[in-house]
Amino acid sequence: MDPFNPEVKKEDDIDESSPSTVNPDASLYPQCGILRSIKEESEERPLTVNEALDILEDEDEFFDVYMEPPDVRELTDEDSASEEDEQPERLCGNQLLAGAEIRRRGVADVGKSDDDEPHTETARPPSKKAKKIRQEPLKWIIGEKIMDGLPLFPEPDYSKYRDFSPTELFELFFDEELFEFIVQQSKLYCAYKNWPDISVTKEEIKVFFGILIVSGYNPMPSEASFWSSSPDLRNEAVCNAMRRDRFDRIMRCLHFNDNTKLDVEDKYTKLRPLIQHLQKRSMDHFIPTQAISHDEAMVKYFGKHGCKQSIRNKPIRFGYKVWCQNTVSGYLVAFEPYQGKSHKGNIELQAKFGKPAATVLELIDEYSTEKRNLSYSFYFDNYFTTIPLLIELKERGYNGTGTIKSNTVGKDCPLMQSKAMEKKERGYFMSATASDKNESVVLSRWKDNAVVTVASSLYGSEPIGSVDRWSRVDKKKIKVSIPHGIKMYNKGMGGTDRMDQNINKYRISIKSKKWWWSLFTWMLDMAVHNAWQLSKGQGSALTQLQFRREIAACYLNQFGILPKGKGRKSTTLPAQHFVRYDNLGHLVEPVQDNKKRRCANTGCTSIGRTQCSRCNVGLCVKCFRDYHTK
Structure with missing residues (x-):
């Protein structure tokens, strides 16, 4: 069950995709006392965020507090808290009085590896109650059956992008059609707000985007610093391309959807046309690769919005959550922002596989027909992995591999319990096979720094590999055995994290109070990142910094408008050369109306x-002869 979507269920229900709901003995697990008292109090009435924070103030254990989001309404242009003041502890009154739920944080199964391999399991907050997912009975055997092996897959071909410049690659995502749409919607928004017509053009929008990209690799203390008169702050490229007042006005009027046609059921309705356009363009220009990882990305945001999430122990703790599917290199294939429990999604998939696992299939269903029919191998962590999901992927012609929680496996699994395996030496493992009528899934449980379990419809434990680990006893690195399935999981997982790392390295730094601004700039950065991945795929040696500078320089130099000269425009224009010296009818006369x-x-x-009556220029009497003489 999605931990952000609690539902009322029977006490004896069990969710195969959620952490265990077994109540441990309080003598063995002291934290259960606080959970029990919270449960008793919350059964009388729902807790508020303020009450939940008071309860947990003196606790040493790690807990997550989940806040109920409000429903989206027409007033989605209302300013949020200042983005310049990044103090997430300052919650407003509406947030403190919102409904809340407390859950104890889970423990990661895998410790940090010494050779910088990705973690093989990620901690997820357990749910308060569980919902039973109907699952066909499985047949278990110790050991593993011989897997079919990796299916054939076409080699990626980036040759069609060989002669593209960085700007042309970027405009595969933000194309002329989208720029024209942004211009129309921004003008429409001005009319809706009864503001003067902004008269913005596509060229100005490109310059505006160029300045945003510059702010990513050349951040300033504030937006106004780009136009500072001080030479140590002033950015000449930005100043020569657009005036500060014009930038501020475009930023104020920038819009992506018609306010008179908003879908109140969609919490991202302000950005929906932009989201749909980039979803389609990302899929259109996706060069298929076999390994695709499914994970969540966080977009930093400290303001007020119903979809804002708070996830502890994350690099970005507060912000919007986005479901993502990425290649190993980080190219974003498909994405969808998370809308909270009020968004129903695909009810049928959620009932069959659970809400986290359903997000995997929902994104796959958005693939184009041409690219959906390839034999992908999907990788995900224990938040999404269930045996029914792996079987469903296999029946669709795909493969799946992911870490899996012990309580999700089921009581019939013959693998050694994790607690018992913790006493074994590092490198110990065992495997088992679960089969339904048609498909099989191999589970490999391995002792590393901690115990991890990986389920796969493609890989077993053979052939056994090895990894380097630091031995505290021997004071040196030693070779440790690792099952093949876990090694391949480490290799295929991590594309979303790699994308996050690349984007956050040069993240747009100009901020706004609009709730949708951080998501918009994230999508702009994502488009630049995807374009850079296409550039790398066809063999370009440009770094991401060089790639971003090329785009920004192109827009600022090609479409920027130089500032006008200082001083008031002259009221006396010089006469044309051939009139001035023709000696025909030049007379001194008084200026009209004195x-x-x-x-x-x-x-x-x-x-x-x-x-002068003929030249029509102001002249004093003593200069009249000199002015008309060469």
């Missing part, structure tokens, strides 16, 4: 009431 005009002769600064 007004004053500045003398047009070079070097004269006088202001008088006389002018």
Whole structure:
């Protein structure tokens, strides 16, 4: 069950995809006392966030507090808290009074490896109650059957992108159609708010995006610093491309959907057209690779919104959660922002596989027909992995591999219990096979720094490999046996984390109070990142920094508008050369209505009431002859 989506269930129900609901003895597990008291109190009435924080204030154990999101409404343009003040502990009154749920944090099964391999299991918060998922009875045997092996898969071909510049690759995602759409929606938003027409153009939007990209690799203390008059702050490229007031106005009017046609059931309705466009473009330009990892990405956000999540022990603790499927290199194939428990999703898949596992299948269902029919191998962590999910993937023609929780395996599993295996030496493992009528799944349980279990419809434990681990006893690195399935999981998993690392390295630093701004800039960064992955795939040696600079420089130099010169525009324009010296009808006459005009002769600064009748320029009497003589 999705830990952010608690539902009322029978006490004896068991969720095969959620952590165990068995109540341990309080004498063995002291933290159960606090959980029991919380449960008794919450049964009388729902807890608020403020009450939950008070209860946990003096606790040493790790707990997660989940806050109920409000429903989205028309007022989605309302400003949130200031993004310049990143103090997440400052919760507003509405957040403190919102409904809350407390859950004890789970423990990761795998310790950090010494050779920088990815963690083979990720801690997930256990759910308060569990929902039973109907599952066909499985037949278990000790050991493993011979797996079919890796199916054939076409080699990735990036040749069609060989002659593309960085800007052309970026515009595969943010294309002319999207730029035109943004211009139309921004003008429409100005009319909706009864503001003066912004008269923005596609070229200005490109310059605006270029400045945002610059802020990622050349951040400033504040947005205004780019236009500072101080030479140690001022960015000449930005100043010469767009004025600060114009940037602020475009930023204020930027919009992606018609406010009169918002879907109140969609909490991301303000960004939905942009999300759908980038989902389609990411799929269109995805060069198929066999290994795809499914995981969650966090988009940092400290303001107020119903979909904002708080996940402890994460690099980004507060923000929006996005379900992602990535290649090993980090290219984002498919994504969908998480909308909380009020968003139903695919009810049929959730009932059959559980809400976390259903997200894997929901994203796969969004693949284009051409790319859906390939034999992918999907990798996920223990939050998503269930045996029914692996069997379903196998029946669809895919393979799946993932770490799996001990309580998700079932009581019939003949593998040694994790607690008993913890007493074994490092490198000890055993395997078992679960079969239904048609398909089989191999489970490998391995003792490393901790005990980890990996389930796979593709890999067993053979051939046995080895990894380097530090031995505290021998004071040196030693070789430790590792099952093949776990080794391949480490190799195939981690694409989403790699994307996060690349994006956050040059994350757009200009901030806004709009709730959707951080998601929009994340998608802009994601488009640049995907374009860079295509560039790397076809053999380009450009680093991500060089790639981003190429795009920014192209937009700022090609579409930027130089600032006008200082001072007031002259009211006296010079006469045309052939008229000035033709000696025909040049007479001194008074300026109409007895007004004053500045003398047009070079070097004269006088202001008088006389002018030339033919040249129509202001001239004092003493300069009249000189002005008309070559």
